[in-house]
Amino acid sequence: MGTHMDAPSHFIKGSWRLHEIPMERFSGPAVVVDISARAERDADAEVTKGDLLAWEQAHGRIPDGAVVIMNSGWGRRFGPTDRSGYLGIPAARLKADPGDFSDMHHPGFGAEAARWLTEERDVAGVAVDTISVDPGASTTFAAHLAMLGKRVWVIENAANVDRLSPAGHTVFAVPYNVRDGSGAPVRAFAIRTDLLASGGGSVVVAQNASIIVLIGLVSALLS
């Protein structure tokens, strides 16, 4: 259970399965929303509509085809050494029952923010540095339903999102092409948009472009 993509069909019957997502939806301008300061104090912190509007205030309207990324700081907790901290489950309870994932506490997208983002803007995907796009305490999975319901893919357990600037990177995120799949491991990376040039239909990366690899949380978290 490392960095993976949920296809819309993961929650929405009859919607896009992995092989049906158009290739052009696998890349887009990164919109990075930083809630790490709040999440440091509150494991139940959510990306709010206000956070998205504040991003627009600073950087302009969320572009069509964007990949909206939550930076909650949780990526730093990932790893076999701190499963408890990453999942927001007390260590003693995890030890008693390693399969008990009820009552988790980690950040995610609030319901109102998820609905606004997918109804009022046209984004390709959403990525989070936690195990779920819904906050751990959610029981309704409103963010999953809102996003996948609008054919917006979701990446969970994204790494290194704190190395991205709020705007100015382009994300590429391509899952295995699993026929009829509802989810798959994904390799995701980002490149500064000003170092990309397109010509003749191909994407050219400047030689000195530093590529930020977003994938990385691949250790067996749940095994």
Ligand SMILES: [Zn+2]
């Ligand atoms: Zn999911």
